[in-house]
Amino acid sequence: MAGSGRLALGTLPVPGWVRGSGPAVLGRLRDAAVVRPGFLSAAEEETLSRELEPELRRHRYEYDHWDAAIHGFRETEKSRWSEASRAILQRVQAAAFSPGQTLLSPVHVLDLEPRGYIKPHVDSIKFCGATIAGLSLLSPSVMRLVHTQEPGEWLELLLEPGSLYILRGSARYDFSHEILRDEESFFGERRVPRGRRISVICRSLPEGMGPGEPGQPPPAC
Secondary structure, three states, X not given: OOOOOOOOOOOOOOOOOEEEOOHHHHHHOOOOEEEEOOOOOHHHHHHHHHHHHHHHOOOOOEOXXXXXXXXXXXXXXXXXXXHHHHHHHHHHHHHHOOOXXXXXXXXXXXXXXXXXXXXXXXXXXXXXXXXXXXXXXXOOEEEEXXXXXXXXXXXXXXXXXXXXXXXXXXXXXXXXXXXXXXXXXXXXXXXXXXXXXXXXXXXXXXXXXXXXXXXXXXXXX
């Protein structure tokens, strides 16, 4: 995509988007950890990137997070969107959330520099509900999920630019998740070179919280 900064996988053969430690975990998380490649068109990705860039430029990259989960990042919470971007977010809501789920009104935007990464963590149930959905912009990355009690059970998601990932249920509560740093960024034997990555993250409302309740730390996804 000319002028967008998108970093693609180039000459790599088209891979699957989810791999795991075995058939049992793949079956268990089939509907709980989902990747939808190509969810955004190139034009839609450009629309979001252009809208977010001026706001992100007002922030410096940071290397200490409030819960030590992220390194090399800047972030913002965004409630006001252009009409075109709102239409995209409405598609995310329809694809990832059930009709009865209420979404947190600010959308979390996380910008990782090329050498930035997200450490393994489980988002607190105080701050996020049962479903998290994120759009990946600019750079491919690998998200790894590891069972918190059985570390031999794991799943990896290949997140290309324009893809949508969805974590719900067991994937949300029973598995930690992380974004691999550049030197560790492999999907099986395939090298997945990391560049700057922006994620646009929608979250369902935690139980007992009102949709506009302020002051809730965002997830690191």
